[in-house]
Amino acid sequence: MDMSGVIEIVNMSDTGRKRPHNEDSTVSDSRMGLAIVADGMGGYKGGEVASAIAVTSILHEMREGLSHINPSQIDKASGHSMGALLLRDAITLANSQIFQTASQEPICQGMGTTVVAVLVHDGNKISIAHVGDSRLYRLRNGQFEQVTSDHSLIQELINKGYFTKEEAMANTPKNLVTRALGIEEDVVVDIQDEVFEPQDTYLMCSDGLNDMISDEEIHLTLSKYSGNLIQAAGELIRIANQNGGKDNISVILIRPRSGAGGGSGWRKKLFRWFS
Numbered sequence: 001m002d003m004s005g006v007i008e009i010v011n012m013s014d015t016g017r018k019r020p021h022n023e024d025s026t027v028s029d030s031r032m033g034l035a036i037v038a039d040g041m042g043g044y045k046g047g048e049v050a051s052a053i054a055v056t057s058i059l060h061e062m063r064e065g066l067s068h069i070n071p072s073q074i075d076k077a078s079g080h081s082m083g084a085l086l087l088r089d090a091i092t093l094a095n096s097q098i099f100q101t102a103s104q105e106p107i108c109q110g111m112g113t114t115v116v117a118v119l120v121h122d123g124n125k126i127s128i129a130h131v132g133d134s135r136l137y138r139l140r141n142g143q144f145e146q147v148t149s150d151h152s153l154i155q156e157l158i159n160k161g162y163f164t165k166e167e168a169m170a171n172t173p174k175n176l177v178t179r180a181l182g183i184e185e186d187v188v189v190d191i192q193d194e195v196f197e198p199q200d201t202y203l204m205c206s207d208g209l210n211d212m213i214s215d216e217e218i219h220l221t222l223s224k225y226s227g228n229l230i231q232a233a234g235e236l237i238r239i240a241n242q243n244g245g246k247d248n249i250s251v252i253l254i255r256p257r258s259g260a261g262g263g264s265g266w267r268k269k270l271f272r273w274f275s
Contacts, residue, residue, distance in 0.1 A: 003033035007120050010229040010253045011035070014237045016208055017245030023047030024206050024250040025113075027055040033120035034062055035252045037134050038113045039206040041180070046102070046111030050182050053101060054094045054113050061090035062119070072122035080127075083119045084191040087129035091115060091181070091189045095131075098182030112182040116148060116204055120254065126196040129189050132177045135210060137203040137218065138194075144219035147194065147202075151179035175207060201226070202254040205236075208247030212240035222253075229253045 011028040015021065023040035025048070038054040040047025071083030078085065094115070102108045114132025121127065128136055133150040149159075153176040158164070181187060196202075201222060210218070218236065225232035233251045240249045 004030040012233045013250040024248040025051035025055045036117040040113040042111040050111040050113040057094040058090045084127035095181040095187040112180040139201040204252040206250040208249040212243040
């Protein structure tokens with residue numbers, strides 16, 4: 001089902017000011033309602049290879065899989081949508097491909113990648129899957145929140161009550177992920193399903209953004225440039241670089257198209273598209 005008339009997606013990636021090349025890979029396909037951010041790591045350009053394998057493999061598997069399933073159907077055994085389960089399976093396969101490549105190619109030994117992927121379907125549903133510390137945020141009715149939970153040492157210490165978020169950020173090395181694709185033969189993929197409201201804006205990013213800009217400043221920037229997603233994404237990258245640009249910076253923004261928003265108009269348009 002073609003989602004391009006219902007949602008708007010803006011996808012931008014920048015090398016930043018310190019890295020010699022961009023190890024992030026991003027993909028977005030508004031027709032499918034799919035977006036992926038992968039942040040590679042390890043080896044001589046191994047991160048580039050790992051993240052590229054991730055997004056290419058996931059995109060291929062999602063295209064194939066969506067032709068055979070109804071992504072909004074709920075799997076009774078797990079309680080998740082078929083779309084979320086398809087994302088999980090696609091990421092699991094990508095992990096196997098990265099792990100195999102790293103095992104066979106000496107130049108790629110130790111490579112891996114984080115990933116966050118979303119699928120918008122049935123007009124008002126969004127399925128989410130992630131591994132590592134690439135993030136998904138949501139701006140809804142003026143409230144900005146992180147939807148995914150990082151697979152990182154910092155987050156584990158916070159979850160176990162050893163530190164507050166502020167204490168952990170001050171005392172724990174950043175970017176120490178506890179889960180990533182390609183590092184081990186098997187990987188656990190976190191999945192979830194959410195409602196996609198008419199006024200929502202979703203932000204996907206690599207840690208090159210949120211390490212350089214506080215959540216509060218990201219919120220303010222999205223609010224200031226709410227009328228233009230291209231400007232919003234460009235400004236987020238500009239600020240991250242202005243603040244040091246210590247890593248590659250990738251940003252994907254997703255929201256309902258303006259003509260589809262707002263009360264009954266939104267519902268009527270969805271009815272026309274999906275009936």
